[in-house]
Amino acid sequence: MLIAPLIILCSLGIAIVDNGIIDVRMLIGGNGVSASARSGARDSTIGTSPDSADSFTVTETDDAGTSPASPALTVAPGITSFSGANGSTLTIAGTTAQVQNANQSWSLTMPEANTLRFSLHSGDHWAEAGGGYNDLTMNNAAERTEIAVNAGNPYPAGTQINISYQLMVEPGAANTAPWLSLSQFHETPANGPGPFGILLDGEHMMIRTASGSGSTVLWEDPNPIQRGHYYDMNIQVNFDPSGNGFLRVWRDGVQIVDYHGPIGYGGQSYYFKEGIYRGPAPETITANFRNLHITPIQKPPKVPK
Numbered sequence: 001m002l003i004a005p006l007i008i009l010c011s012l013g014i015a016i017v018d019n020g021i022i023d024v025r026m027l028i029g030g031n032g033v034s035a036s037a038r039s040g041a042r043d044s045t046i047g048t049s050p051d052s053a054d055s056f057t058v059t060e061t062d063d064a065g066t067s068p069a070s071p072a073l074t075v076a077p078g079i080t081s082f083s084g085a086n087g088s089t090l091t092i093a094g095t096t097a098q099v100q101n102a103n104q105s106w107s108l109t110m111p112e113a114n115t116l117r118f119s120l121h122s123g124d125h126w127a128e129a130g131g132g133y134n135d136l137t138m139n140n141a142a143e144r145t146e147i148a149v150n151a152g153n154p155y156p157a158g159t160q161i162n163i164s165y166q167l168m169v170e171p172g173a174a175n176t177a178p179w180l181s182l183s184q185f186h187e188t189p190a191n192g193p194g195p196f197g198i199l200l201d202g203e204h205m206m207i208r209t210a211s212g213s214g215s216t217v218l219w220e221d222p223n224p225i226q227r228g229h230y231y232d233m234n235i236q237v238n239f240d241p242s243g244n245g246f247l248r249v250w251r252d253g254v255q256i257v258d259y260h261g262p263i264g265y266g267g268q269s270y271y272f273k274e275g276i277y278r279g280p281a282p283e284t285i286t287a288n289f290r291n292l293h294i295t296p297i298q299k300p301p302k303v304p305k
Contacts (some may be wrong), residue, residue: 008285036217078291079116084108086131092292100126100275101145108145108275115290118145120274122282146275154269155239155296163235163272167198171227173283175200180278182287184238187268194273195264196237196247200225201233211241211262214246218247218257232288239264 081089086103089096101107102124109117126144133141155161162296167182177200184197193215199206203224208217208243223233245263248258264270274289 006191012040020270051086079110082106082110084110086126090147092147092149095294096149097147097149099147102126102143108147112290113290114292115287116147116274117288119146119284119286120276120278121284122280131285141280142277143280144275144277146188146273146277149274149292149294150273151186151271152190154271156269157239157241157264160236160238160297161270161272162295162297163237163293165274166230166232166290168224168230168288169200169227170286170288172285174203175281175285176202176283177278177281177285180276180281180285181273182276183233183272183274184277185239185270185272187265187270190265190268192265194241195270198233205231205251207247207257207261209247209259211245212265213262218259230288239261239268241266241269 011062030188035143067126078093082090083221084099084101084105084107086101086107088099088101090099090109091097099108101118104121104124105121106121107124109119111117119145122143124143125141126146127134127136128215135144165183180200181194181197182205184194186194193210195210197208199208201220204221206217206220209215232250232252236246236248238244238246241264244263245261247257247259247263272294274292276285276287278285
């Protein structure tokens with residue numbers, strides 16, 4: 001019997017996963033121009049409207065017949081309802097995100113469609129709009145400009161979360177912060193060290209995970225980051241503190257992490273954050289994120305025996 005393939009978003013467009021083989025189809029952007037698909041991909045263009053959501057399904061056909069259709073994948077428009085003000089809410093590919101920054105004119109801007117520019121100056125401390133939490137007085141004067149994606153509807157443990165985006169740190173003074181996050185997952189309702197982060201250690205990109213037994217650096221680039229270069233990031237993560245979790249990370253098409261084991265904390269759900277979050281430092285740092293897509297894949301319910 002033919003089994004329905006899986007269709008997911010990736011930074012190249014749409015990926016069709018069938019019997020463990022990934023076949024990439026490019027999405028046509030709003031200007032009607034598509035890039036070339038990777039070697040071996042077939043039927044390489046799929047149209048999508050720039051101003052409305054589109055739904056895609058795939059089937060497999062061979063000598064045995066045609067499989068059932070895959071679950072539908074909806075590709076929503078990019079960034080809408082944009083505001084860089086602290087406490088505001090914007091929408092990215094149909095997912096809501098809350099702005100967390102020092103409410104400065106440079107903190108968060110949108111230089112072009114589907115791109116967010118985060119700029120952090122010394123002394124930029126986030127405080128909850130209307131009072132409450134404050135990085136200056138309650139978090140050792142940490143500095144940040146971030147967005148919290150889907151924080152109001154976090155992903156439960158056991159959900160495979162696929163994320164793709166491009167990340168670029170602009171040229172500027174070298175990073176001297178004692179720690180600096182460029183992307184992270186945060187747990188909720190607890191408030192502690194995030195279970196996953198893409199960090200800068202000086203000028204070196206680093207990937208760290210955490211669980212109840214502590215934190216682990218899974219990978220650190222021996223070379224400094226290339227300022228001004230957009231890194232193509234693809235992440236697959238499943239939070240499970242009992243040991244059945246996993247994390248896979250690709251950068252510019254090269255897999256740099258393939259981890260299986262405990263990740264996350266008991267009784268928690270998770271949401272994604274992008275932007276800059278660091279310990280106090282004197283220099284300004286600016287990072288651009290574009291084409292963020294998040295696709296959760298929940299486990300099917302167990303069938304009683």
